[in-house]
Amino acid sequence: MNSIKDTPKHTPAECKSFILPVRDVIDLIGGKWKLPIIVTLSFKSYRFKELEREIVGITPRMLSKELKDLEINGLVDRKESATTPITVAYSLTNYGLSLDKVIEVVRDWGITHRKKIMSK
Amino acid sequence: MNSIKDTPKHTPAECKSFILPVRDVIDLIGGKWKLPIIVTLSFKSYRFKELEREIVGITPRMLSKELKDLEINGLVDRKESATTPITVAYSLTNYGLSLDKVIEVVRDWGITHRKKIMSK
DNA sequence: TATATTGGTATACAATAGTATAGTGATCGT
DNA sequence: ACGATCACTATACTATTGTATACCAATATA
Numbered sequence: 001m002n003s004i005k006d007t008p009k010h011t012p013a014e015c016k017s018f019i020l021p022v023r024d025v026i027d028l029i030g031g032k033w034k035l036p037i038i039v040t041l042s043f044k045s046y047r048f049k050e051l052e053r054e055i056v057g058i059t060p061r062m063l064s065k066e067l068k069d070l071e072i073n074g075l076v077d078r079k080e081s082a083t084t085p086i087t088v089a090y091s092l093t094n095y096g097l098s099l100d101k102v103i104e105v106v107r108d109w110g111i112t113h114r115k116k117i118m119s120k
Numbered sequence: 121m122n123s124i125k126d127t128p129k130h131t132p133a134e135c136k137s138f139i140l141p142v143r144d145v146i147d148l149i150g151g152k153w154k155l156p157i158i159v160t161l162s163f164k165s166y167r168f169k170e171l172e173r174e175i176v177g178i179t180p181r182m183l184s185k186e187l188k189d190l191e192i193n194g195l196v197d198r199k200e201s202a203t204t205p206i207t208v209a210y211s212l213t214n215y216g217l218s219l220d221k222v223i224e225v226v227r228d229w230g231i232t233h234r235k236k237i238m239s240k
Numbered sequence: 241t242a243t244a245t246t247g248g249t250a251t252a253c254a255a256t257a258g259t260a261t262a263g264t265g266a267t268c269g270t
Numbered sequence: 271a272c273g274a275t276c277a278c279t280a281t282a283c284t285a286t287t288g289t290a291t292a293c294c295a296a297t298a299t300a
Contacts, residue, residue: 010163012176019155021230022223026150028233032258035139043130048277056132059259064278074236085267085276095236098229103142105225109218110141113148116194116215152288168247179289184248205246205297 025102028073033058033066038092038099041076045091075099145222148193153178153186158212158219161196165211195219 029035036055040046046054052063067090070076075096079089149155156175160166166174172183187210190196195216199209 010160012174015156015159018227019159021234022149022155022227023230024233025226025230026146029142030146030150035142036135039135039139040130049275052277054132059261060278061260061280062258065258073233080277083276085265088277102225102229105222106145107138107142109222110143110145113144113193114141169245172247179291180248181250181290182288185288200247203246205295208247 028070028075029099029103031066033062034070035103037063037066037070038075038096038103041090041092042097042100045079045089048088048090051090070096148190148195149219149223151186153182154190155223157183157186157190158195158216158223161210161212162217162220165199165209168208168210171210190216 029038033055036058037051040051040054048060048063048067051067052058052060055063067076067078071078074093077091077093079091081087081089149158153175156178157171160171160174168180168183168187171187172178172180175183187196187198191198194213197211197213197216199211201207201209
């Protein structure tokens with residue numbers, strides 16, 4: 001029903017607007033560290049340093065950058081506690097959790113694909 | 121059933137192997153030109169130069185590279201005809217078409233996301 | 241004979257993504 | 271007083287991705 005094949009015409013402009021929301025999602029979960037962060041936070045909330053330790057290999061620069069990006073897009077929630085020193089808890093929003101269904105579909109196709117490619 | 125949350129443990133290694141097939145798919149349809157090529161080919165088969173004209177802005181270098189990549193992954197079929205000069209027809213395989221369902225799910229979430237972000 | 245089209249490739253460059261390393265100021269336990 | 275921990279930030283670099291431009295041999299059209 002939402003497939004491009006149901007669109008009677010397919011001018012470059014139409015293709016572009018068809019692709020736009022797909023690209024949005026790919027940009028949102030693409031890159032080297034977005035998925036590791038999202039998956040880690042899908043278990044429970046973590047503090048900054050905890051995430052840094054849990055996600056092996058990530059630098060604080062990337063972690064900070066990606067968390068901000070995910071926060072802007074409403075997937076991650078950042079909560080400062082006025083403890084001393086301040087602690088910051090990062091967690092997935094319900095909206096962020098809703099990505100789970102999408103990731104599952106992508107993952108299922110990916111598992112099949114992996115089998116197909118490996119068997120050749 | 122395939123969600124990460126159903127996994128009792130979540131060591132870095134387990135997260136990594138959970139993510140692997142997802143990453144495969146993102147790499148497969150990610151990048152600037154993969155989706156435009158896939159979507160264009162989902163209508164009908166095209167010759168090389170036709171694709172170059174249809175996909176505005178792409179260079180033959182990128183088109184060639186991405187088509188090879190898609191062919192290796194079984195999404196695109198390349199057929200040479202022994203005409204003079206030889207013509208080459210690129211088309212989506214049935215397997216390539218099966219990505220449509222995945223793209224649809226991603227796109228639906230992306231459309232909702234776009235609305236959400238724009239309304240803020 | 242001159243020019244355009246076919247399906248690309250070669251080389252060099254620019255832009256973006258990610259890494260490495262060091263450092264911040266406040267606070268806490270020893 | 272000393273070092274460690276908190277949540278980051280700054281600067282400089284490397285690696286990957288994509289662009290620009292030119293070119294190829296064979297054939298078709300003007």
